[in-house]
Amino acid sequence: xxxxxxxxxxxxxxxxxxxxxxxxxxxxxxxxxxxxxxxxxxxxxxxxxxxxxxxxxxxxxxxxxxxxxxxxxxxxxxxxxxxxxxxxxxxxxxxxxxxxxxxxxxxx
Amino acid sequence: xxxxxxxxxxxxxxxxxxxxxxxxxxxxxxxxxxxxxxxxxxxxxxxxxxxxxxxxxxxxxxxxxxxxxxxxxxxxxxxxxxxxxxxxxxxxxxxxxxxxxxxxxxxxxxxxxxxxxxxxxxxxxxxxxxxxxxxxxxxxxxxxxxxxxxxxxxxxxxxxxxxxxxxxxxxxxxxxxxxxxxxxxxxxxxxxxxxxxxxxxxxxxxxxxxxxxxxxxxxxxxxxxxxxxxxxxxxxxxxxxxxxxxxxxxxxxxxxxxxxxxxxxxxxxxxxxxxxxxxxxxxxxxxxxxxxxxxxxxxxxxxxxxxxxxxxxxxxxxxxxxxxxxxxxxxxxxxxxxxxxxxxxxxxxxxxxxxxxxxxxxxxxxxxxx
Numbered sequence: 001x002x003x004x005x006x007x008x009x010x011x012x013x014x015x016x017x018x019x020x021x022x023x024x025x026x027x028x029x030x031x032x033x034x035x036x037x038x039x040x041x042x043x044x045x046x047x048x049x050x051x052x053x054x055x056x057x058x059x060x061x062x063x064x065x066x067x068x069x070x071x072x073x074x075x076x077x078x079x080x081x082x083x084x085x086x087x088x089x090x091x092x093x094x095x096x097x098x099x100x101x102x103x104x105x106x107x108x
Numbered sequence: 109x110x111x112x113x114x115x116x117x118x119x120x121x122x123x124x125x126x127x128x129x130x131x132x133x134x135x136x137x138x139x140x141x142x143x144x145x146x147x148x149x150x151x152x153x154x155x156x157x158x159x160x161x162x163x164x165x166x167x168x169x170x171x172x173x174x175x176x177x178x179x180x181x182x183x184x185x186x187x188x189x190x191x192x193x194x195x196x197x198x199x200x201x202x203x204x205x206x207x208x209x210x211x212x213x214x215x216x217x218x219x220x221x222x223x224x225x226x227x228x229x230x231x232x233x234x235x236x237x238x239x240x241x242x243x244x245x246x247x248x249x250x251x252x253x254x255x256x257x258x259x260x261x262x263x264x265x266x267x268x269x270x271x272x273x274x275x276x277x278x279x280x281x282x283x284x285x286x287x288x289x290x291x292x293x294x295x296x297x298x299x300x301x302x303x304x305x306x307x308x309x310x311x312x313x314x315x316x317x318x319x320x321x322x323x324x325x326x327x328x329x330x331x332x333x334x335x336x337x338x339x340x341x342x343x344x345x346x347x348x349x350x351x352x353x354x355x356x357x358x359x360x361x362x363x364x365x366x367x368x369x370x371x372x373x374x375x376x377x378x379x380x381x382x383x384x385x386x387x388x389x390x391x392x393x394x395x396x397x398x399x400x401x402x403x404x405x406x407x408x409x410x411x412x413x414x415x416x417x418x419x420x421x422x423x424x425x426x427x428x429x430x431x432x433x434x435x436x437x438x439x440x441x442x443x444x445x446x447x448x449x450x451x452x453x454x455x456x457x458x459x460x461x462x463x464x465x466x467x468x469x470x471x472x473x474x475x476x477x478x
Binding site for chain 2: 005006007008009010011012013014016017019020026029030033034036037038040041044045048064065067077078081082085086089092093094095096097098099
């Protein structure tokens with residue numbers, strides 16, 4: 001039962017469905033999502049630094065951790081995340097043009 | 109909407125909060141911006157394309173599936189949502205794991221206060237729970253990773269808040285609040301002395317019952333020990349006295365006629381049909397005359413092929429294999445088979461309580477025992 005406080009990182013159950021042309025392509029996209037979350041966190045950390053600087057406070061690690069965004073700052077960050085997601089996912093979410101045969105659909 | 113801090117909720121660093129926020133934004137983007145576009149794209153491009161080639165738009169769920177699974181837009185959307193789901197649990201899981209010993213210590217101390225916790229390590233876990241980790245949440249609701257573990261509860265409490273991008277309210281309790289309100293409005297004369305919440309999980313829907321019926325003794329049962337340990341500490345942290353016990357909702361250890369109100373919230377859709385029917389029979393056994401069972405979940409399953417196909421997304425992609433069973437229950441027949449009278453069955457539609465883009469067909473239904 002006890003596994004030394006180590007969490008499991010993959011769920012029990014059926015194998016992950018295949019989405020793109022290969023499972024490796026799917027894995028790469030999922031890695032990009034994880035990386036995007038970290039880039040977004042880095043952006044917000046930089047934003048915290050700049051806002052501390054604007055308030056003439058030193059961005060020491062403690063001050064960064066304690067920084068609490070105002071509602072306006074939180075809204076600006078949400079808008080920045082939304083814009084970044086839009087850029088990152090553009091190609092993944094490309095709709096087929098009208099009249100195009102769906103990719104992979106067998107011709108009659 | 110930010111989550112309300114309470115003593116059991118994990119504490120997060122600046123960067124953990126930022127990663128969480130990104131994941132909630134991904135969820136919101138996919139569900140509120142992209143999901144509605146799928147319907148439009150299907151209506152305007154995919155279905156007419158099918159009609160051009162086959163003489164009619166897709167007339168069955170299988171035909172819709174053939175069209176959609178060849179659409180790079182739909183498959184891209186599906187990968188985005190599945191990928192976000194896995195990322196969500198791994199991201200929150202990292203923060204929970206980091207502070208797990210402190211959380212366990214806090215839980216032990218809080219639990220010494222109000223309410224109670226009764227675990228049963230010998231309780232057999234049904235195969236439908238252990239075979240699949242629901243929601244792709246590693247370990248599901250039942251896996252202990254250490255002594256006195258609260259990992260699953262801590263993970264779910266933070267994770268479901270991000271999943272719903274805040275839509276369950278600051279305490280993740282809005283569905284439970286709606287359940288309690290529906291019971292009150294449907295049965296204004298009901299003054300429950302004892303309430304049981306089935307599949308209570310972290311207690312998100314259990315605490316609103318205690319708040320709505322302050323005179324009642326409130327119990328919660330669940331299969332998962334780490335959920336219950338967390339739930340009991342969370343309830344104490346929020347000042348509520350709840351009695352949590354590890355039990356199987358389809359055959360509990362309570363004696364006959366123990367309760368005046370029995371509820372469940374988002375439980376039925378994670379159970380196969382035979383288990384749901386057993387749960388209804390168990391409710392009938394446990395209720396006192398005049399008592400009510402009320403289940404908050406899907407009310408129906410769409411007939412229209414595209415809607416039915418999209419409704420089944422979570423079945424295939426989010427490890428929720430039994431979801432269709434709850435949407436296709438026969439009311440009142442399935443209640444009658446459990447011992448209730450057809451005239452005592454009730455339904456309260458509650459569309460839009462949760463992820464309204466997807467769950468247009470949810471609400472509270474159940475029956476009153478004669």
